[in-house]
Amino acid sequence: MSSLSLSLSRARPRPRTARAAAFGQVVLNEARLVRRQPVNMIGSIGLPVVLIVIFGELPSFHQSLPGYGGLILFDAYVPIIMVLGLTMLTLLGLPGPLVSYRELGILRRLSTTPVPPSWLLAAQVVVQLCIALTGLAIVNITSVVAFGAPVPKSVGGLALSCLLAIGGLFALGLLIAALAPTASSVNAIGRLALIPLMFFAGLWLPRALMPAVLQDISNYTPLGAAVQAIQDSVQTGFPPAAPLLVLAGYTLVFAFLARRFFRWE
Protein backbone atom coordinates (compact mmCIF):
# COMPACT_ATOMS: atom_id res chain seq x y z
CA MET A 1 0.00 0.00 0.00
CA SER A 2 2.61 2.51 1.05
CA SER A 3 5.10 3.67 -1.52
CA LEU A 4 7.84 2.04 0.54
CA SER A 5 6.41 -1.42 0.03
CA LEU A 6 5.90 -0.52 -3.62
CA SER A 7 9.58 0.19 -4.14
CA LEU A 8 10.45 -2.97 -2.24
CA SER A 9 8.21 -5.05 -4.44
CA ARG A 10 9.88 -3.48 -7.43
CA ALA A 11 13.28 -4.36 -6.02
CA ARG A 12 12.68 -8.07 -6.47
CA PRO A 13 14.46 -9.46 -9.51
CA ARG A 14 12.11 -9.92 -12.42
CA PRO A 15 11.17 -13.50 -13.20
CA ARG A 16 13.33 -15.02 -15.89
CA THR A 17 10.32 -15.62 -18.14
CA ALA A 18 9.46 -11.91 -18.11
CA ARG A 19 13.03 -11.01 -19.02
CA ALA A 20 13.01 -13.62 -21.79
CA ALA A 21 9.73 -12.21 -23.10
CA ALA A 22 11.23 -8.72 -23.13
CA PHE A 23 14.29 -9.96 -25.03
CA GLY A 24 11.92 -11.68 -27.45
CA GLN A 25 10.20 -8.35 -28.08
CA VAL A 26 13.55 -6.69 -28.83
CA VAL A 27 14.52 -9.50 -31.22
CA LEU A 28 11.09 -9.34 -32.88
CA ASN A 29 11.41 -5.63 -33.63
CA GLU A 30 14.96 -6.02 -34.91
CA ALA A 31 13.76 -8.82 -37.20
CA ARG A 32 10.94 -6.59 -38.46
CA LEU A 33 13.43 -3.84 -39.24
CA VAL A 34 15.67 -6.22 -41.18
CA ARG A 35 12.70 -7.52 -43.16
CA ARG A 36 11.49 -3.99 -43.93
CA GLN A 37 14.94 -2.84 -45.04
CA PRO A 38 16.09 -5.92 -46.93
CA VAL A 39 19.18 -4.31 -48.53
CA ASN A 40 21.54 -6.37 -46.40
CA MET A 41 19.59 -9.57 -46.92
CA ILE A 42 19.90 -9.04 -50.67
CA GLY A 43 23.68 -8.66 -50.28
CA SER A 44 24.14 -11.63 -48.03
CA ILE A 45 21.63 -14.13 -49.43
CA GLY A 46 20.46 -12.83 -52.81
CA LEU A 47 23.84 -12.01 -54.31
CA PRO A 48 25.49 -15.36 -53.36
CA VAL A 49 22.53 -17.30 -54.75
CA VAL A 50 22.70 -15.36 -58.01
CA LEU A 51 26.46 -16.00 -58.27
CA ILE A 52 26.03 -19.72 -57.57
CA VAL A 53 23.41 -19.96 -60.32
CA ILE A 54 25.52 -18.01 -62.84
CA PHE A 55 28.71 -19.95 -62.10
CA GLY A 56 26.74 -23.17 -62.06
CA GLU A 57 25.36 -22.48 -65.53
CA LEU A 58 28.76 -21.63 -67.05
CA PRO A 59 30.27 -24.76 -68.71
CA SER A 60 33.82 -23.46 -68.17
CA PHE A 61 33.28 -23.60 -64.39
CA HIS A 62 32.68 -27.32 -64.53
CA GLN A 63 36.15 -28.23 -65.78
CA SER A 64 38.62 -29.63 -63.33
CA LEU A 65 41.67 -27.53 -62.56
CA PRO A 66 44.80 -29.17 -63.99
CA GLY A 67 47.15 -30.39 -61.30
CA TYR A 68 44.84 -29.84 -58.30
CA GLY A 69 43.66 -33.36 -57.62
CA GLY A 70 40.68 -33.07 -59.92
CA LEU A 71 39.20 -30.02 -58.14
CA ILE A 72 36.44 -28.52 -60.28
CA LEU A 73 36.46 -24.72 -60.57
CA PHE A 74 32.78 -24.46 -59.56
CA ASP A 75 33.46 -26.51 -56.43
CA ALA A 76 36.37 -24.23 -55.58
CA TYR A 77 33.99 -21.27 -55.82
CA VAL A 78 31.24 -22.64 -53.57
CA PRO A 79 33.09 -21.90 -50.28
CA ILE A 80 34.23 -18.54 -51.66
CA ILE A 81 30.64 -17.55 -52.37
CA MET A 82 29.48 -18.82 -48.98
CA VAL A 83 32.12 -16.67 -47.32
CA LEU A 84 31.25 -13.69 -49.55
CA GLY A 85 27.64 -13.67 -48.31
CA LEU A 86 28.79 -13.95 -44.73
CA THR A 87 31.24 -11.09 -45.22
CA MET A 88 28.67 -8.77 -46.81
CA LEU A 89 26.44 -9.43 -43.84
CA THR A 90 28.98 -8.84 -41.13
CA LEU A 91 30.76 -5.87 -42.68
CA LEU A 92 27.55 -3.97 -43.44
CA GLY A 93 24.43 -5.67 -42.08
CA LEU A 94 25.56 -6.14 -38.50
CA PRO A 95 27.39 -2.88 -37.69
CA GLY A 96 25.06 -0.60 -39.70
CA PRO A 97 22.01 -0.72 -37.40
CA LEU A 98 24.13 -0.69 -34.24
CA VAL A 99 26.02 2.44 -35.25
CA SER A 100 22.85 4.20 -36.32
CA TYR A 101 21.22 3.30 -32.98
CA ARG A 102 24.15 4.88 -31.23
CA GLU A 103 24.01 7.89 -33.56
CA LEU A 104 20.27 8.36 -32.99
CA GLY A 105 20.61 8.02 -29.22
CA ILE A 106 18.56 4.83 -29.08
CA LEU A 107 21.24 2.99 -27.07
CA ARG A 108 21.30 5.92 -24.66
CA ARG A 109 17.52 5.97 -24.49
CA LEU A 110 17.50 2.28 -23.65
CA SER A 111 19.98 2.74 -20.82
CA THR A 112 17.33 4.72 -18.92
CA THR A 113 14.97 1.73 -18.98
CA PRO A 114 15.22 -1.53 -17.01
CA VAL A 115 16.68 -3.12 -20.16
CA PRO A 116 20.40 -2.58 -20.85
CA PRO A 117 21.42 -1.32 -24.32
CA SER A 118 23.54 -4.46 -24.78
CA TRP A 119 20.25 -6.28 -25.42
CA LEU A 120 19.86 -4.43 -28.68
CA LEU A 121 23.33 -5.57 -29.70
CA ALA A 122 22.54 -9.15 -28.69
CA ALA A 123 19.23 -9.02 -30.58
CA GLN A 124 21.02 -7.83 -33.72
CA VAL A 125 23.49 -10.72 -33.41
CA VAL A 126 20.60 -13.19 -33.07
CA VAL A 127 18.77 -11.83 -36.13
CA GLN A 128 21.91 -11.59 -38.28
CA LEU A 129 22.96 -15.06 -37.19
CA CYS A 130 19.68 -16.44 -38.52
CA ILE A 131 20.29 -14.67 -41.84
CA ALA A 132 23.88 -15.93 -41.97
CA LEU A 133 22.89 -19.56 -41.37
CA THR A 134 20.05 -19.31 -43.88
CA GLY A 135 22.39 -17.88 -46.52
CA LEU A 136 25.06 -20.52 -45.94
CA ALA A 137 22.51 -23.33 -46.09
CA ILE A 138 20.84 -22.05 -49.27
CA VAL A 139 24.13 -21.61 -51.13
CA ASN A 140 25.46 -24.99 -50.05
CA ILE A 141 22.29 -26.93 -50.78
CA THR A 142 21.78 -25.20 -54.15
CA SER A 143 25.33 -26.03 -55.20
CA VAL A 144 24.84 -29.72 -54.34
CA VAL A 145 21.27 -30.23 -55.54
CA ALA A 146 21.23 -28.06 -58.66
CA PHE A 147 24.83 -28.06 -59.84
CA GLY A 148 26.30 -31.37 -58.71
CA ALA A 149 28.81 -30.13 -56.16
CA PRO A 150 29.93 -32.93 -53.82
CA VAL A 151 28.01 -33.65 -50.64
CA PRO A 152 30.27 -32.49 -47.76
CA LYS A 153 32.58 -35.27 -46.60
CA SER A 154 32.42 -34.04 -43.03
CA VAL A 155 29.16 -32.34 -42.11
CA GLY A 156 30.43 -31.77 -38.56
CA GLY A 157 33.62 -30.20 -39.92
CA LEU A 158 31.58 -27.98 -42.23
CA ALA A 159 29.31 -26.87 -39.38
CA LEU A 160 32.30 -26.13 -37.13
CA SER A 161 34.10 -24.27 -39.94
CA CYS A 162 31.00 -22.18 -40.65
CA LEU A 163 30.46 -21.39 -36.97
CA LEU A 164 34.07 -20.31 -36.50
CA ALA A 165 33.88 -18.22 -39.69
CA ILE A 166 30.69 -16.61 -38.35
CA GLY A 167 32.43 -16.04 -35.01
CA GLY A 168 35.44 -14.30 -36.54
CA LEU A 169 33.38 -12.23 -38.96
CA PHE A 170 30.70 -11.24 -36.43
CA ALA A 171 33.41 -10.14 -34.03
CA LEU A 172 34.90 -8.10 -36.89
CA GLY A 173 31.45 -6.60 -37.55
CA LEU A 174 31.14 -5.62 -33.91
CA LEU A 175 34.63 -4.11 -34.01
CA ILE A 176 33.55 -1.98 -36.99
CA ALA A 177 30.45 -0.98 -35.01
CA ALA A 178 32.73 0.00 -32.16
CA LEU A 179 35.05 2.10 -34.31
CA ALA A 180 32.78 3.65 -36.95
CA PRO A 181 31.65 7.11 -35.86
CA THR A 182 28.59 7.28 -38.13
CA ALA A 183 26.30 4.91 -40.02
CA SER A 184 27.61 6.22 -43.34
CA SER A 185 31.19 5.54 -42.30
CA VAL A 186 30.22 1.90 -41.71
CA ASN A 187 29.61 1.64 -45.44
CA ALA A 188 32.96 3.22 -46.26
CA ILE A 189 34.87 1.01 -43.83
CA GLY A 190 32.97 -2.09 -44.92
CA ARG A 191 33.59 -1.56 -48.62
CA LEU A 192 37.25 -0.81 -47.98
CA ALA A 193 37.74 -3.95 -45.89
CA LEU A 194 35.75 -6.12 -48.29
CA ILE A 195 38.24 -5.95 -51.18
CA PRO A 196 41.44 -7.28 -49.48
CA LEU A 197 39.45 -9.75 -47.39
CA MET A 198 37.71 -11.17 -50.45
CA PHE A 199 40.92 -11.14 -52.48
CA PHE A 200 42.54 -13.54 -50.03
CA ALA A 201 39.36 -15.60 -49.92
CA GLY A 202 40.03 -16.16 -53.63
CA LEU A 203 37.13 -14.29 -55.19
CA TRP A 204 39.26 -13.08 -58.10
CA LEU A 205 41.77 -15.92 -58.06
CA PRO A 206 40.78 -19.11 -56.24
CA ARG A 207 43.25 -20.16 -53.58
CA ALA A 208 44.18 -23.29 -55.52
CA LEU A 209 45.47 -21.06 -58.36
CA MET A 210 47.30 -18.58 -56.13
CA PRO A 211 51.13 -18.49 -56.12
CA ALA A 212 52.58 -20.10 -52.98
CA VAL A 213 53.35 -16.74 -51.31
CA LEU A 214 49.78 -15.47 -51.69
CA GLN A 215 48.43 -18.81 -50.53
CA ASP A 216 50.58 -18.61 -47.39
CA ILE A 217 49.31 -15.13 -46.64
CA SER A 218 45.77 -16.22 -47.38
CA ASN A 219 46.07 -19.03 -44.81
CA TYR A 220 46.43 -16.42 -42.09
CA THR A 221 43.62 -14.09 -43.16
CA PRO A 222 40.16 -14.67 -41.70
CA LEU A 223 38.49 -15.36 -45.04
CA GLY A 224 41.37 -17.40 -46.42
CA ALA A 225 41.24 -19.64 -43.36
CA ALA A 226 37.44 -19.84 -43.61
CA VAL A 227 37.53 -20.90 -47.28
CA GLN A 228 40.26 -23.42 -46.55
CA ALA A 229 38.33 -24.98 -43.65
CA ILE A 230 35.04 -25.13 -45.56
CA GLN A 231 36.65 -26.50 -48.71
CA ASP A 232 38.51 -29.20 -46.77
CA SER A 233 35.30 -30.21 -44.97
CA VAL A 234 33.57 -30.62 -48.32
CA GLN A 235 36.36 -32.22 -50.34
CA THR A 236 38.45 -34.30 -47.93
CA GLY A 237 36.92 -34.57 -44.43
CA PHE A 238 37.37 -32.94 -41.06
CA PRO A 239 39.60 -29.89 -41.66
CA PRO A 240 43.11 -29.59 -40.17
CA ALA A 241 43.58 -27.59 -36.99
CA ALA A 242 45.45 -24.65 -38.57
CA PRO A 243 42.55 -22.80 -40.29
CA LEU A 244 40.22 -23.52 -37.36
CA LEU A 245 42.75 -22.07 -34.91
CA VAL A 246 43.27 -19.02 -37.13
CA LEU A 247 39.50 -18.39 -37.14
CA ALA A 248 39.22 -18.92 -33.38
CA GLY A 249 42.13 -16.52 -32.87
CA TYR A 250 40.50 -13.80 -34.99
CA THR A 251 37.24 -14.31 -33.11
CA LEU A 252 38.95 -13.73 -29.77
CA VAL A 253 41.04 -10.77 -30.89
CA PHE A 254 38.23 -8.96 -32.70
CA ALA A 255 35.78 -9.64 -29.87
CA PHE A 256 38.25 -8.33 -27.30
CA LEU A 257 38.91 -5.18 -29.33
CA ALA A 258 35.21 -4.63 -30.01
CA ARG A 259 34.45 -4.88 -26.32
CA ARG A 260 37.36 -2.62 -25.48
CA PHE A 261 36.36 0.16 -27.88
CA PHE A 262 32.57 -0.06 -28.03
CA ARG A 263 30.83 3.17 -27.02
CA TRP A 264 27.19 3.26 -26.01
CA GLU A 265 26.79 6.95 -26.83
Next chain:
Amino acid sequence: MATLESAAPLLESTAPLVEAPAPAGRRPAVEVAHLRKIYGSLVAVDDVSFTVAEGEIFGILGPNGAGKTTAIECAIGLRRPDAGTIRLLGLDPHADQDQVHEIVGVQLQSGVLPAKLRVGEILEEYRSFYRDPADMDDLLDVLGLSAKRGDYYRSLSGGQRQRLSVALALIGQPRLAFLDEMTTGLDPQARRDTWELIERIRDRGVTIVLVTHFMEEAERLCDRVALIDHGRVVALDTPARLAAQARGGKTVRFLPSGPFDDRLLTGLAEVSRIEHDGQHVVVTGTGELVNAVILALHAAGVTARDVRLDSSNLEDAFVKLTGKNLNKEGALA
Protein backbone atom coordinates in the same frame (compact mmCIF):
# COMPACT_ATOMS: atom_id res chain seq x y z
CA MET B 1 2.84 42.04 -20.44
CA ALA B 2 6.50 42.84 -20.32
CA THR B 3 7.19 46.44 -21.08
CA LEU B 4 9.76 47.22 -23.68
CA GLU B 5 12.40 48.64 -21.37
CA SER B 6 12.31 45.57 -19.15
CA ALA B 7 13.29 43.38 -22.07
CA ALA B 8 16.62 45.17 -22.36
CA PRO B 9 19.44 43.46 -20.50
CA LEU B 10 19.53 44.79 -16.99
CA LEU B 11 22.91 43.97 -15.59
CA GLU B 12 23.20 43.66 -11.89
CA SER B 13 26.46 42.79 -10.24
CA THR B 14 24.91 40.53 -7.63
CA ALA B 15 21.85 38.61 -8.62
CA PRO B 16 19.87 37.77 -5.51
CA LEU B 17 19.53 34.06 -4.84
CA VAL B 18 15.94 33.44 -4.01
CA GLU B 19 15.07 30.01 -2.81
CA ALA B 20 11.69 28.71 -1.83
CA PRO B 21 11.72 25.41 0.03
CA ALA B 22 9.83 22.48 -1.43
CA PRO B 23 6.26 22.35 -0.13
CA ALA B 24 6.38 21.02 3.42
CA GLY B 25 4.73 17.76 4.42
CA ARG B 26 5.44 15.99 1.13
CA ARG B 27 8.27 13.53 0.62
CA PRO B 28 10.97 14.65 -1.74
CA ALA B 29 10.89 12.91 -5.11
CA VAL B 30 14.19 14.45 -6.19
CA GLU B 31 17.01 15.64 -3.97
CA VAL B 32 20.02 17.16 -5.68
CA ALA B 33 22.72 18.61 -3.46
CA HIS B 34 25.87 20.46 -4.53
CA LEU B 35 25.95 18.82 -7.94
CA ARG B 36 29.05 19.58 -9.98
CA LYS B 37 30.04 18.35 -13.43
CA ILE B 38 33.18 19.40 -15.29
CA TYR B 39 34.09 18.74 -18.92
CA GLY B 40 37.78 19.46 -19.32
CA SER B 41 38.10 23.08 -18.26
CA LEU B 42 34.39 23.82 -18.63
CA VAL B 43 32.33 23.73 -15.46
CA ALA B 44 28.98 22.66 -16.94
CA VAL B 45 27.16 22.36 -13.63
CA ASP B 46 28.42 24.22 -10.59
CA ASP B 47 27.07 23.54 -7.10
CA VAL B 48 23.46 22.98 -8.14
CA SER B 49 21.02 22.05 -5.38
CA PHE B 50 17.26 21.65 -5.49
CA THR B 51 14.53 19.48 -4.07
CA VAL B 52 11.35 18.43 -5.83
CA ALA B 53 8.37 17.31 -3.76
CA GLU B 54 6.23 14.35 -4.81
CA GLY B 55 3.40 15.48 -7.05
CA GLU B 56 5.11 18.69 -8.12
CA ILE B 57 5.78 19.90 -11.64
CA PHE B 58 9.23 21.36 -11.29
CA GLY B 59 10.79 23.42 -14.04
CA ILE B 60 14.45 23.81 -14.89
CA LEU B 61 14.71 26.90 -17.01
CA GLY B 62 17.69 28.47 -18.67
CA PRO B 63 19.25 29.45 -21.99
CA ASN B 64 20.95 26.93 -24.28
CA GLY B 65 24.24 25.80 -22.83
CA ALA B 66 23.30 26.77 -19.27
CA GLY B 67 23.85 23.22 -18.03
CA LYS B 68 20.20 22.16 -17.73
CA THR B 69 20.54 18.95 -19.71
CA THR B 70 23.84 18.03 -18.06
CA ALA B 71 22.23 18.45 -14.64
CA ILE B 72 19.34 16.22 -15.65
CA GLU B 73 21.62 13.61 -17.22
CA CYS B 74 23.52 13.44 -13.93
CA ALA B 75 20.27 13.21 -11.99
CA ILE B 76 18.99 10.22 -13.97
CA GLY B 77 22.33 8.43 -13.87
CA LEU B 78 23.37 8.85 -17.52
CA ARG B 79 26.43 10.78 -16.37
CA ARG B 80 28.51 10.57 -13.24
CA PRO B 81 28.78 13.90 -11.45
CA ASP B 82 32.19 15.06 -10.25
CA ALA B 83 30.71 16.05 -6.91
CA GLY B 84 27.40 16.17 -5.12
CA THR B 85 24.66 13.75 -4.14
CA ILE B 86 21.47 12.77 -5.94
CA ARG B 87 18.50 10.85 -4.61
CA LEU B 88 15.47 9.92 -6.69
CA LEU B 89 12.60 8.76 -4.46
CA GLY B 90 15.30 8.00 -1.90
CA LEU B 91 17.38 5.91 -4.35
CA ASP B 92 20.87 6.47 -5.70
CA PRO B 93 20.71 6.62 -9.52
CA HIS B 94 23.91 4.58 -9.87
CA ALA B 95 23.95 2.18 -6.92
CA ASP B 96 20.21 1.46 -7.19
CA GLN B 97 19.91 1.81 -10.94
CA ASP B 98 17.74 -1.26 -11.45
CA GLN B 99 15.09 0.12 -9.12
CA VAL B 100 15.48 3.64 -10.47
CA HIS B 101 14.91 2.48 -14.05
CA GLU B 102 11.66 0.81 -13.00
CA ILE B 103 10.12 3.89 -11.38
CA VAL B 104 11.72 6.82 -13.18
CA GLY B 105 10.64 7.65 -16.74
CA VAL B 106 12.91 9.68 -18.97
CA GLN B 107 12.38 11.59 -22.17
CA LEU B 108 15.66 12.66 -23.69
CA GLN B 109 16.17 15.69 -25.88
CA SER B 110 15.93 14.96 -29.61
CA GLY B 111 15.25 11.27 -29.24
CA VAL B 112 14.75 9.48 -32.55
CA LEU B 113 13.44 5.96 -33.06
CA PRO B 114 13.80 3.45 -35.91
CA ALA B 115 11.98 4.82 -38.96
CA LYS B 116 10.39 1.56 -40.02
CA LEU B 117 8.83 0.45 -36.77
CA ARG B 118 5.16 1.10 -36.11
CA VAL B 119 3.98 3.12 -33.12
CA GLY B 120 2.30 0.09 -31.56
CA GLU B 121 5.38 -2.09 -32.10
CA ILE B 122 7.67 0.40 -30.39
CA LEU B 123 5.32 0.80 -27.44
CA GLU B 124 4.84 -2.98 -27.15
CA GLU B 125 8.61 -3.44 -26.98
CA TYR B 126 9.17 -0.79 -24.30
CA ARG B 127 6.13 -2.02 -22.43
CA SER B 128 7.71 -5.46 -22.05
CA PHE B 129 10.68 -3.91 -20.20
CA TYR B 130 8.64 -2.97 -17.15
CA ARG B 131 7.22 -4.92 -14.26
CA ASP B 132 3.96 -3.02 -14.07
CA PRO B 133 3.44 -1.20 -17.36
CA ALA B 134 0.67 1.19 -18.31
CA ASP B 135 -2.29 0.04 -20.37
CA MET B 136 -1.32 0.71 -23.95
CA ASP B 137 -4.75 1.65 -25.31
CA ASP B 138 -5.19 4.01 -22.41
CA LEU B 139 -1.84 5.68 -22.94
CA LEU B 140 -2.33 5.98 -26.71
CA ASP B 141 -5.71 7.52 -26.05
CA VAL B 142 -4.42 10.03 -23.49
CA LEU B 143 -1.66 11.04 -25.90
CA GLY B 144 -3.96 11.27 -28.87
CA LEU B 145 -2.02 8.60 -30.76
CA SER B 146 -4.71 5.90 -30.99
CA ALA B 147 -5.24 6.50 -34.69
CA LYS B 148 -1.47 6.31 -35.32
CA ARG B 149 -0.92 2.94 -33.71
CA GLY B 150 -0.30 1.17 -37.00
CA ASP B 151 1.76 3.95 -38.58
CA TYR B 152 5.49 3.86 -39.15
CA TYR B 153 7.55 6.13 -36.92
CA ARG B 154 8.94 7.95 -39.97
CA SER B 155 5.44 8.98 -41.08
CA LEU B 156 4.70 10.76 -37.79
CA SER B 157 4.71 14.55 -37.54
CA GLY B 158 7.09 16.29 -35.15
CA GLY B 159 4.33 16.66 -32.59
CA GLN B 160 3.32 13.01 -32.83
CA ARG B 161 6.93 11.88 -32.44
CA GLN B 162 7.29 14.07 -29.40
CA ARG B 163 4.13 12.62 -27.89
CA LEU B 164 5.35 9.09 -28.60
CA SER B 165 8.58 9.98 -26.86
CA VAL B 166 6.57 11.18 -23.85
CA ALA B 167 4.55 7.95 -24.06
CA LEU B 168 7.76 5.90 -23.83
CA ALA B 169 8.76 7.87 -20.74
CA LEU B 170 5.40 7.01 -19.16
CA ILE B 171 4.83 3.42 -20.36
CA GLY B 172 6.43 1.94 -17.24
CA GLN B 173 3.98 3.86 -15.00
CA PRO B 174 6.82 5.84 -13.43
CA ARG B 175 6.36 7.74 -10.20
CA LEU B 176 8.79 10.36 -11.42
CA ALA B 177 9.32 11.57 -14.99
CA PHE B 178 12.07 13.74 -16.45
CA LEU B 179 11.05 15.49 -19.64
CA ASP B 180 13.79 17.34 -21.52
CA GLU B 181 12.62 20.02 -23.97
CA MET B 182 9.46 18.11 -24.67
CA THR B 183 7.78 20.84 -26.73
CA THR B 184 10.78 22.01 -28.74
CA GLY B 185 9.90 21.86 -32.41
CA LEU B 186 6.16 21.70 -31.85
CA ASP B 187 3.68 24.12 -33.35
CA PRO B 188 1.72 26.24 -30.83
CA GLN B 189 -1.34 24.00 -30.89
CA ALA B 190 0.66 20.81 -30.36
CA ARG B 191 2.52 22.56 -27.58
CA ARG B 192 -0.68 23.48 -25.76
CA ASP B 193 -1.96 19.92 -26.19
CA THR B 194 1.24 18.59 -24.65
CA TRP B 195 0.90 20.96 -21.71
CA GLU B 196 -2.59 19.70 -21.05
CA LEU B 197 -1.28 16.17 -21.21
CA ILE B 198 1.43 16.91 -18.63
CA GLU B 199 -1.15 18.36 -16.27
CA ARG B 200 -3.29 15.25 -16.63
CA ILE B 201 -0.30 13.05 -15.87
CA ARG B 202 0.50 15.05 -12.77
CA ASP B 203 -3.11 14.64 -11.71
CA ARG B 204 -2.45 10.91 -11.76
CA GLY B 205 0.20 11.46 -9.09
CA VAL B 206 3.37 11.52 -11.18
CA THR B 207 6.10 13.95 -10.17
CA ILE B 208 7.44 15.77 -13.20
CA VAL B 209 10.75 17.51 -13.78
CA LEU B 210 10.54 19.62 -16.88
CA VAL B 211 13.59 21.03 -18.64
CA THR B 212 12.77 23.93 -20.89
CA HIS B 213 14.03 27.15 -22.32
CA PHE B 214 10.51 28.19 -23.12
CA MET B 215 9.13 30.78 -20.67
CA GLU B 216 5.46 30.38 -21.34
CA GLU B 217 5.73 26.66 -20.71
CA ALA B 218 7.34 27.14 -17.31
CA GLU B 219 4.81 29.82 -16.35
CA ARG B 220 1.88 27.73 -17.42
CA LEU B 221 2.91 24.36 -15.99
CA CYS B 222 5.40 24.60 -13.19
CA ASP B 223 4.69 24.78 -9.49
CA ARG B 224 8.24 25.95 -8.95
CA VAL B 225 11.06 26.89 -11.29
CA ALA B 226 14.83 26.83 -10.94
CA LEU B 227 16.49 29.40 -13.17
CA ILE B 228 19.88 28.08 -14.28
CA ASP B 229 22.60 30.14 -15.88
CA HIS B 230 26.28 29.25 -16.37
CA GLY B 231 25.71 25.99 -14.53
CA ARG B 232 24.36 27.67 -11.40
CA VAL B 233 20.91 28.05 -9.88
CA VAL B 234 20.35 31.81 -9.90
CA ALA B 235 16.82 31.66 -8.51
CA LEU B 236 14.32 29.09 -7.34
CA ASP B 237 10.71 29.95 -6.58
CA THR B 238 7.17 29.85 -7.94
CA PRO B 239 6.86 31.51 -11.35
CA ALA B 240 4.59 34.18 -9.88
CA ARG B 241 6.96 35.11 -7.09
CA LEU B 242 9.96 35.15 -9.39
CA ALA B 243 8.07 37.45 -11.69
CA ALA B 244 6.91 39.68 -8.87
CA GLN B 245 10.38 40.24 -7.51
CA ALA B 246 11.81 40.95 -10.93
CA ARG B 247 10.65 44.55 -11.05
CA GLY B 248 9.29 45.01 -7.58
CA GLY B 249 5.88 44.19 -8.94
CA LYS B 250 3.37 45.79 -11.25
CA THR B 251 2.95 49.05 -13.04
CA VAL B 252 -0.24 51.07 -13.54
CA ARG B 253 -0.28 53.74 -16.19
CA PHE B 254 -3.18 56.16 -16.49
CA LEU B 255 -4.37 59.62 -17.57
CA PRO B 256 -5.72 61.59 -14.56
CA SER B 257 -8.81 63.76 -15.12
CA GLY B 258 -7.06 66.59 -13.31
CA PRO B 259 -3.93 67.49 -11.36
CA PHE B 260 -3.32 65.88 -7.96
CA ASP B 261 -0.65 65.80 -5.31
CA ASP B 262 1.78 62.84 -5.73
CA ARG B 263 1.72 62.33 -1.98
CA LEU B 264 -1.85 61.13 -2.35
CA LEU B 265 -0.42 57.94 -3.90
CA THR B 266 3.07 57.68 -2.43
CA GLY B 267 1.43 57.42 0.98
CA LEU B 268 -0.25 54.16 -0.03
CA ALA B 269 1.29 50.90 1.20
CA GLU B 270 0.95 49.33 -2.27
CA VAL B 271 2.85 52.08 -4.10
CA SER B 272 6.61 52.16 -4.29
CA ARG B 273 7.21 54.79 -6.97
CA ILE B 274 5.43 57.38 -9.09
CA GLU B 275 6.56 58.90 -12.36
CA HIS B 276 5.12 61.38 -14.86
CA ASP B 277 5.23 60.67 -18.56
CA GLY B 278 3.78 63.71 -20.27
CA GLN B 279 0.22 63.87 -19.09
CA HIS B 280 0.28 60.21 -18.09
CA VAL B 281 1.17 58.97 -14.64
CA VAL B 282 3.05 55.68 -14.08
CA VAL B 283 2.75 54.10 -10.64
CA THR B 284 4.86 51.09 -9.63
CA GLY B 285 3.97 48.88 -6.69
CA THR B 286 2.70 45.55 -5.45
CA GLY B 287 -0.47 43.85 -4.21
CA GLU B 288 -3.85 45.24 -5.21
CA LEU B 289 -2.18 48.21 -6.81
CA VAL B 290 -4.90 49.18 -9.28
CA ASN B 291 -7.69 49.18 -6.73
CA ALA B 292 -5.66 51.15 -4.21
CA VAL B 293 -4.69 53.80 -6.76
CA ILE B 294 -8.15 54.24 -8.24
CA LEU B 295 -9.85 54.39 -4.84
CA ALA B 296 -7.37 56.99 -3.56
CA LEU B 297 -7.83 59.12 -6.67
CA HIS B 298 -11.60 58.75 -6.48
CA ALA B 299 -11.58 59.95 -2.85
CA ALA B 300 -9.73 63.05 -4.03
CA GLY B 301 -12.23 63.58 -6.84
CA VAL B 302 -9.86 62.53 -9.62
CA THR B 303 -10.82 59.98 -12.26
CA ALA B 304 -8.22 57.71 -13.84
CA ARG B 305 -8.74 57.20 -17.57
CA ASP B 306 -6.94 55.09 -20.16
CA VAL B 307 -5.75 52.69 -17.42
CA ARG B 308 -3.18 50.08 -18.40
CA LEU B 309 -1.71 47.46 -16.09
CA ASP B 310 1.66 45.88 -16.72
CA SER B 311 2.78 43.02 -14.56
CA SER B 312 6.22 41.56 -14.99
CA ASN B 313 6.57 37.91 -15.90
CA LEU B 314 9.08 35.11 -15.69
CA GLU B 315 10.94 36.50 -18.64
CA ASP B 316 11.53 39.78 -16.81
CA ALA B 317 12.78 37.78 -13.84
CA PHE B 318 15.14 35.91 -16.09
CA VAL B 319 16.49 39.05 -17.70
CA LYS B 320 16.98 40.65 -14.34
CA LEU B 321 18.66 37.66 -12.74
CA THR B 322 20.95 36.67 -15.58
CA GLY B 323 21.32 39.84 -17.56
CA LYS B 324 20.30 37.81 -20.58
CA ASN B 325 17.33 37.82 -22.84
CA LEU B 326 16.03 34.30 -23.07
CA ASN B 327 15.21 33.42 -26.62
CA LYS B 328 11.46 33.32 -26.55
CA GLU B 329 11.28 31.87 -30.02
CA GLY B 330 13.76 29.14 -29.23
CA ALA B 331 10.97 26.63 -29.16
CA LEU B 332 9.72 27.49 -32.62
CA ALA B 333 12.70 26.11 -34.51
